[in-house]
Amino acid sequence: EPEVTQTPSHQVTQMGQEVILRCVPISNHLYFYWYRQILGQKVEFLVSFYNNEISEKSEIFDDQFSVERPDGSNFTLKIRSTKLEDSAMYFCASGTSASTGELFFGEGSRLTVL
Amino acid sequence: SQQGEEDPQALSIQEGENATMNCSYKTSINNLQWYRQNSGRGLVHLILIRSNEREKHSGRLRVTLDTSKKSSSLLITASRAADTASYFCATGGIQGAQKLVFGQGTRLTINP
Numbered sequence: 001e002p003e004v005t006q007t008p009s010h011q012v013t014q015m016g017q018e019v020i021l022r023c024v025p026i027s028n029h030l031y032f033y034w035y036r037q038i039l040g041q042k043v044e045f046l047v048s049f050y051n052n053e054i055s056e057k058s059e060i061f062d063d064q065f066s067v068e069r070p071d072g073s074n075f076t077l078k079i080r081s082t083k084l085e086d087s088a089m090y091f092c093a094s095g096t097s098a099s100t101g102e103l104f105f106g107e108g109s110r111l112t113v114l
Numbered sequence: 115s116q117q118g119e120e121d122p123q124a125l126s127i128q129e130g131e132n133a134t135m136n137c138s139y140k141t142s143i144n145n146l147q148w149y150r151q152n153s154g155r156g157l158v159h160l161i162l163i164r165s166n167e168r169e170k171h172s173g174r175l176r177v178t179l180d181t182s183k184k185s186s187s188l189l190i191t192a193s194r195a196a197d198t199a200s201y202f203c204a205t206g207g208i209q210g211a212q213k214l215v216f217g218q219g220t221r222l223t224i225n226p
Contacts, residue, residue: 004156033213043157043202043216056213091156101206102147103214105156 002026006092006106014114016081021109023075023092032075033093033103034067036060043091049075082113119217120203126223133190135220137203138183145206146179147214148188150199157202160188193224 005024013019025032034046047057049067066078075094079086089110093103121136137146145164149157163170163179163186170177176189190197200221204214 035216042218043204045213045215048213058213089154093157101145102159102162103157104159105149107156108154 002104004092004094004104004106006090006109008109009107010110010112012112012114013082015084019079019082019086019111021077021079021090021092021111023077023106024073025075025092025094026104027073029094029096029104031055031095031097032067032069033095034077035091035093035105036088037091037108038088046077046090079111082111084113087111087113120201120220122220123218124221124223126225127193129193129195129224129226131193133193133197133222133224135188135201135203135222137186137188137217139186139203139205139215139217140184141205143181143205146177146186147204147206148175148177148186149202149204149216151202151219152199160201190222193222195224195226198222198224 007022032049035043036046037043045058047061047067048055064080068076089108091108092106095103119138127133143165145162147162148160150160151157161172161175161177163177165181174191179186200219202216202219204216206214
């Protein structure tokens with residue numbers, strides 16, 4: 001069964017360092033998302049991406065964050081200069097419908113900023 | 115504004131019993147979905163109910179939606195130990211808004 005894959009599963013970094021989280025969405029999906037979940041809290045929307053551009057982003061997704069789909073299969077989230085409060089589980093998701101049908105989530109990348 | 119708030123925050127029942135979780139939301143929606151998350155894992159889609167639907171079934175799952183009260187419930191019948199997980203409702207906005215907005219979740223524990 002097709003699935004969304006994410007790498008790395010866990011990354012530890014020093015505050016101020018750049019981090020890139022990678023995702024391979026399901027191949028025939030057109031809509032891509034990043035969410036994050038701080039430990040014990042709700043899943044928060046970061047950004048949605050369609051047709052090679054950001055379609056919506058949240059207040060969390062400030063200038064330190066960027067997304068890219070460099071080669072038609074990977075979908076990356078970059079955090080330019082990590083802060084302690086960026087420590088969270090980051091989930092990539094993909095879907096087929098513009099009207100928010102079912103989303104397929106990856107297993108997540110746990111980011112720990114020291 | 116908060117959207118998709120689940121109730122209760124935690125629920126512990128015996129295997130074989132039914133589990134009911136509720137979700138309330140504030141704004142107009144296109145659909146409401148329920149997801150499950152095992153500890154430390156990704157979210158798995160369970161069921162989607164559209165704003166013009168009132169009830170939907172899938173296996174042991176039954177979802178209701180009351181748009182006048184802006185609420186939904188998820189019923190898991192004949193619970194099993196493997197149902198132990200966190201359950202989240204997520205609302206899909208009106209046409210053109212692609213994101214899902216998740217609630218805080220209900221932590222369900224099924225005791226054998």
